[in-house]
Amino acid sequence: xxxITNGTVLAIQNMTWNRKLGFQEQPITPIIIxxxxxxxxxxxxxxxxxxxxxPQATMGIQHYERRLMWAQSF
Numbered sequence: 001x002x003x004i005t006n007g008t009v010l011a012i013q014n015m016t017w018n019r020k021l022g023f024q025e026q027p028i029t030p031i032i033i034x035x036x037x038x039x040x041x042x043x044x045x046x047x048x049x050x051x052x053x054x055p056q057a058t059m060g061i062q063h064y065e066r067r068l069m070w071a072q073s074f
Contacts, residue, residue, distance in 0.1 A: 005072055018066040027063030027070060 013022035033056040060073035 008070070012068070012070060017068065020066065023063060023065050023070075025063070025065065027061050027072070029062050029064075031059040031062050031071060031073070033057055033059050 015022065035056065058074070060071060062069065062071040064070075
């Protein structure tokens with residue numbers, strides 16, 4: 001998957017849209033899953049973890065610039 005990701009980023013960096021070449025800033029915004037994990041809710045309660053209100057995890061990074069959205073999952 002590294003080849004596909006790097007190839008996509010390389011293509012975007014060599015693409016011109018809205019009169020600018022590539023992204024102007026490096027993609028660094030994390031994609032954080034904030035949905036409740038209802039599948040394991042009872043297991044969390046039984047083990048004393050006190051609920052499932054915390055974010056599940058960071059899924060990847062995203063970037064939105066000049067009406068183009070790019071996302072990479074880990």
